[in-house]
Amino acid sequence: MQTFPAVPLAALREARNNANPLVRKLSHFIGLSLVEQRLIEELTSTDEVVAADVDISVEGVAPRGVFMLREGMAVRYRTLPNGGRQIMTFLIPGDLCDVHVFLLQQADHSIGTVIPSRIAAIPRDRVMQITARYPRIGASFLWSAQQEESMLRERIVSLGRRDARGRIAHLLCELLWRYSAIGRTPDEMFRLPLTQTELADTLGLTPVHVNRVLKEFRGSRLIAMENRTLRLLDINGLQEMAGFDSSYLHLNGASMELTRYLAGLEASAS
Amino acid sequence: MQTFPAVPLAALREARNNANPLVRKLSHFIGLSLVEQRLIEELTSTDEVVAADVDISVEGVAPRGVFMLREGMAVRYRTLPNGGRQIMTFLIPGDLCDVHVFLLQQADHSIGTVIPSRIAAIPRDRVMQITARYPRIGASFLWSAQQEESMLRERIVSLGRRDARGRIAHLLCELLWRYSAIGRTPDEMFRLPLTQTELADTLGLTPVHVNRVLKEFRGSRLIAMENRTLRLLDINGLQEMAGFDSSYLHLNGASMELTRYLAGLEASAS
DNA sequence: CGTAGGCTTGATTCTTGTCAACCGCGGTGG
DNA sequence: CCACCGCGGTTGACAAGAATCAAGCCTACG
Numbered sequence: 001m002q003t004f005p006a007v008p009l010a011a012l013r014e015a016r017n018n019a020n021p022l023v024r025k026l027s028h029f030i031g032l033s034l035v036e037q038r039l040i041e042e043l044t045s046t047d048e049v050v051a052a053d054v055d056i057s058v059e060g061v062a063p064r065g066v067f068m069l070r071e072g073m074a075v076r077y078r079t080l081p082n083g084g085r086q087i088m089t090f091l092i093p094g095d096l097c098d099v100h101v102f103l104l105q106q107a108d109h110s111i112g113t114v115i116p117s118r119i120a121a122i123p124r125d126r127v128m129q130i131t132a133r134y135p136r137i138g139a140s141f142l143w144s145a146q147q148e149e150s151m152l153r154e155r156i157v158s159l160g161r162r163d164a165r166g167r168i169a170h171l172l173c174e175l176l177w178r179y180s181a182i183g184r185t186p187d188e189m190f191r192l193p194l195t196q197t198e199l200a201d202t203l204g205l206t207p208v209h210v211n212r213v214l215k216e217f218r219g220s221r222l223i224a225m226e227n228r229t230l231r232l233l234d235i236n237g238l239q240e241m242a243g244f245d246s247s248y249l250h251l252n253g254a255s256m257e258l259t260r261y262l263a264g265l266e267a268s269a270s
Numbered sequence: 271m272q273t274f275p276a277v278p279l280a281a282l283r284e285a286r287n288n289a290n291p292l293v294r295k296l297s298h299f300i301g302l303s304l305v306e307q308r309l310i311e312e313l314t315s316t317d318e319v320v321a322a323d324v325d326i327s328v329e330g331v332a333p334r335g336v337f338m339l340r341e342g343m344a345v346r347y348r349t350l351p352n353g354g355r356q357i358m359t360f361l362i363p364g365d366l367c368d369v370h371v372f373l374l375q376q377a378d379h380s381i382g383t384v385i386p387s388r389i390a391a392i393p394r395d396r397v398m399q400i401t402a403r404y405p406r407i408g409a410s411f412l413w414s415a416q417q418e419e420s421m422l423r424e425r426i427v428s429l430g431r432r433d434a435r436g437r438i439a440h441l442l443c444e445l446l447w448r449y450s451a452i453g454r455t456p457d458e459m460f461r462l463p464l465t466q467t468e469l470a471d472t473l474g475l476t477p478v479h480v481n482r483v484l485k486e487f488r489g490s491r492l493i494a495m496e497n498r499t500l501r502l503l504d505i506n507g508l509q510e511m512a513g514f515d516s517s518y519l520h521l522n523g524a525s526m527e528l529t530r531y532l533a534g535l536e537a538s539a540s
Numbered sequence: 541c542g543t544a545g546g547c548t549t550g551a552t553t554c555t556t557g558t559c560a561a562c563c564g565c566g567g568t569g570g
Numbered sequence: 571c572c573a574c575c576g577c578g579g580t581t582g583a584c585a586a587g588a589a590t591c592a593a594g595c596c597t598a599c600g
Contacts, residue, residue, distance in 0.1 A: 204430030
């Protein structure tokens, strides 16, 4: 991570330990000042409880506003004419939903919780105001969208060119990295609240086959599961099996050049 | 498509017949004024010839500037440790490349031509200026990015939940719709300059299997191929086989509400 | 005229899907 | 308090879709 005079180290440390998962996530891209952190916290300050298996946004209807997932887990998915469904993405705490979807007449997929969750509804015009006024926040939101898109591409690679083992291993590694980016992976362990059917719908497999592969992973001591909590025992083994390369997550910060450019914008805006 | 007083019908007609494929594509989202059309044409006025099988942007290095594909065809792809490759997207004329990638330190995938092509390099600061000054152009670029993302999700659905026939049929339908959106499909026919290996690398199949399915399609008179030009003989049959629903391409225009909102911005900007 | 890349085809293998049954647990209602 | 129910996980037997291996063919091109 590049530090730059514009943001003091103390602010950086603060961001990395911030209780707000969005601030933590964004801090992997750019150092946010304390003011910027407060603004993001305020932007995502509402708190709404959503039960498990509830659709927040549904295919075919005009998307409702922007929101951030605060706690829990949600999936983007699409149901097919033949009854099947495909999960495209997992939303974990700190994930923003579709800052730009308002451009579309209707959502082309649904978003639904898989476990009880909490979301922060974000008024669209506040987003507009803040991103216009604070270019670094705007840039970090765009970065977040780029990261999501990159994850979509990586899923395409998984589905197209990895076998069942590789797909599952890759997904587990991805989740570990993402949880770790928001500071929620003590001991390479995280809660995996997904049913095997949900995993199958994500990975283009059947629940039966997912079960068999997980069993194999447990047998070869790659993972361990105790009451819905997953522990990755052999991360290197999993990463190798998956051909996992974390660079697609872009967690290594903005370039010096961009950081400087944004600092310039910041200065001229205020 | 919603017409709105801000843009006269003549301009709409002009956009729909514009020689610039980007203008044509964007006109499916929003009616661009003649001035806006001229600006986009000017923005994409440079012309650079690129041979077949040349990488325009390569994985691991900082992305070069924005460009538009003017003629030909390119693919986004990633090569895997084991030597395989996965194509994620096709770029056809009018496709913009990564208005926002400059945020990333390094590209997570490569972009390369598959046939001789022509591209228009676009200076990033001109994009910034124009999108800031002309919100409708800015919005249409964002729409274009949303559309691309939507195509990524649809590919995930294909790879995850459609069999070989469905995947191929879906891809052909998608290309037909996209070519038709830029006015290049006389008689449901278009040039398909891809080798079967490239198709396989897109669809998560082997070249051999792609060959067999195409043979079957020809046999059942779904398609016909004569010297590298493909004709879809039975579009309904293909769409049904694929479970194809074009709404993910979002070609049906912006909502009235958004159109009005952008007109407002336009007015206040000038 | 020779060659390489791409297309075509057949024989065979194997990964994954399908079908079916059973288990165990948590919730619910009698 | 207990029987019932349903969902999710587990396992086995079998089927099928796609991969693999291998060879021949055509054509554009040097």
